[in-house]
Amino acid sequence: MSIESIMEGVDEQMGKPMSRRGYLGGSSLGKECPRQLWLDWRWCNAPLADARLARIFALGHQLEDNIAEFIRKSPKVRLITHERGEQIGGSFFGGHLRYHIDGLLTGADGKTYLWECKTANNRRFNRLNKLGTQAREAGETKNLAYSEWDETYSMQVHFYGGALKEQYPEENIHGAYITVYDKNTSAIYSEQMDLDEIIYNQLKDKAWWLLNLKEPPQAAYSKSAFQVKNFMDDEERGIYLGELTPLNPLCRTCKFSRPNLSDKQKRGQWGCTRTKTIINHKQQLKGCLDHEWIPGLVPAKHLGNNKYEKNDVVFYNVGASNPMTEEHSYTSSEIAYLCRNDFNFEDNDKITDARKLFDVKQQLEVTKNDNNNED
Ligand code: SF4
Numbered sequence: 579m580s581i582e583s584i585m586e587g588v589d590e591q592m593g594k595p596m597s598r599r600g601y602l603g604g605s606s607l608g609k610e611c612p613r614q615l616w617l618d619w620r621w622c623n624a625p626l627a628d629a630r631l632a633r634i635f636a637l638g639h640q641l642e643d644n645i646a647e648f649i650r651k652s653p654k655v656r657l658i659t660h661e662r663g664e665q666i667g668g669s670f671f672g673g674h675l676r677y678h679i680d681g682l683l684t685g686a687d688g689k690t691y692l693w694e695c696k697t698a699n700n701r702r703f704n705r706l707n708k709l710g711t712q713a714r715e716a717g718e719t720k721n722l723a724y725s726e727w728d729e730t731y732s733m734q735v736h737f738y739g740g741a742l743k744e745q746y747p748e749e750n751i752h753g754a755y756i757t758v759y760d761k762n763t764s765a766i767y768s769e770q771m772d773l774d775e776i777i778y779n780q781l782k783d784k785a786w787w788l789l790n791l792k793e794p795p796q797a798a799y800s801k802s803a804f805q806v807k808n809f810m811d812d813e814e815r816g817i818y819l820g821e822l823t824p825l826n827p828l829c830r831t832c833k834f835s836r837p838n839l840s841d842k843q844k845r846g847q848w849g850c851t852r853t854k855t856i857i858n859h860k861q862q863l864k865g866c867l868d869h870e871w872i873p874g875l876v877p878a879k880h881l882g883n884n885k886y887e888k889n890d891v892v893f894y895n896v897g898a899s900n901p902m903t904e905e906h907s908y909t910s911s912e913i914a915y916l917c918r919n920d921f922n923f924e925d926n927d928k929i930t931d932a933r934k935l936f937d938v939k940q941q942l943e944v945t946k947n948d949n950n951n952e953d
Pocket residue numbers: 828829830832833834835849850851852853857865866867868869870
């Protein structure tokens with residue numbers, strides 16, 4: 579490898595798709611749009627595959643470790659970030675809602691706090707610092723600026739704190755201690771926050787509602803919102819706005835899949851109501867040929883069961899092993915193709931005709947072989 583191509587190699591390695599998160603994360607519950615949360619949890623979007631983003635995450639983790647080390651140098655302060663090599667956290671609803679905290683900090687006053695650590699660029703950091711300074715000058719000593727600075731981050735703190743209080747009452751959590759690190763100047767902002775039990779309960783209720791939804795919820799953002807225009811690529815935007823199905827038919831987008839929300843061992847299990855089996859993470863990533871879209875993910879009028887209408891054409895979503903008796907019967911992959919091609923049924927029928935011919939030939943082949951085996 580030449581010297582010039584080293585970074586290309588780095589990008590290639592780091593730009594590989596990140597692994598799919600199996601659960602709904604407590605850190606994201608404060609996000610405004612429930613549709614985004616549901617689509618992510620149901621793996622409707624492609625996994626992140628961006629070398630620069632991967633480096634941002636990696637740097638964030640390294641800085642968090644550094645800040646933990648700095649805090650541990652403070653006299654009479656105890657900070658625990660891991661237990662038995664694992665991040666501290668917990669789960670609810672059969673393991674489908676999970677959270678992992680940055681740490682538990684016991685101060686010189688002997689009280690224990692949730693430790694939450696973030697990093698920010700200089701522009702964002704300066705805004706937080708300014709708000710915090712104003713609050714201090716007004717005589718405040720806690721709940722200074724973090725909630726105003728970033729509502730989603732603040733909700734995360736209330737969720738983590740409430741979850742710890744519920745699941746680890748022996749820790750007697752007194753509140754939260756926030757640190758934010760300026761990635762440009764290495765300045766550190768800190769603030770003490772009280773925990774709000776009402777917000778915690780609301781967020782937990784929201785998670786329960788989301789996990790029970792069999793169809794995607796309404797979008798909170800319109801087509802022209804900056805969150806949609808600036809922060810989604812074409813595929814994501816299409817799926818979010820209900821103009822495209824997800825690209826690949828995986829179990830979590832199939833109408834036969836169900837999360838087991840009452841598993842006492844909290845394994846985050848999924849089952850298939852068609853095969854009546856548990857489907858593990860690996861199988862969920864593959865799906866199967868009998869996949870049928872969750873109707874709300876198909877950009878067409880749903881006429882009940884597996885029947886849809888688009889551009890005055892009635893069509894059916896069928897598994898590949900189903901007999902395709904109805905005209906305009908399509909597998910989930912074919913519907914994904916169709917909606918990316920203006921629902922041009924005429925063109926697509928050329929493809930499905932070829933598939934049907936192949937299916938018939940294959941079936942004849944199987945029958946012939948079966949007959950031979952019987953001889
Ligand atoms: S039918 Fe196939 S794709 Fe659908 S949930 Fe069952 S195993 Fe997964």
